[in-house]
Amino acid sequence: MGRGHVIYSEAFRRQVVEEIERGKFASIYEANRAYGIKGNATINRWVQKYGQGELLQKRVRIETLKERDELKEARKRIRELEAALADAHIDCCLEESYLKIACEYLGYNPLDFKKKNAITLSDMRKKPKAEK
Numbered sequence: 001m002g003r004g005h006v007i008y009s010e011a012f013r014r015q016v017v018e019e020i021e022r023g024k025f026a027s028i029y030e031a032n033r034a035y036g037i038k039g040n041a042t043i044n045r046w047v048q049k050y051g052q053g054e055l056l057q058k059r060v061r062i063e064t065l066k067e068r069d070e071l072k073e074a075r076k077r078i079r080e081l082e083a084a085l086a087d088a089h090i091d092c093c094l095e096e097s098y099l100k101i102a103c104e105y106l107g108y109n110p111l112d113f114k115k116k117n118a119i120t121l122s123d124m125r126k127k128p129k130a131e132k
Helices: 010-022 028-035 042-050 065-106 110-117 121-126
Strands: none
Touching: 010 028, 010 042, 028 042, 065 110
């Protein structure tokens, strides 16, 4: 007698994939054994079709020490630049606040003052201080 072809329902397939994703089985192989599924790639196809993709084979990147160090330095540089940007943003907000306070004190509208004097905060930072 020949071996019959087994057809699994979609609901069963989804249930097996869900159980694997929830951690009921440590591996796809365990699910194969638990449910008596003969095909080696059967559950893999189900995971690809119905799963979240987290159980599929992952790519492993092999890098040299130099590449790892360069990546580490790049991440450090990014953190430094993010900190510098945050500092610059704080400085800009402070300068804007100081301008508003000074305009209120002198009785000017800050927007009118900027237009009349054709200045922006970036212009104020670029100009060197007047010599005494």
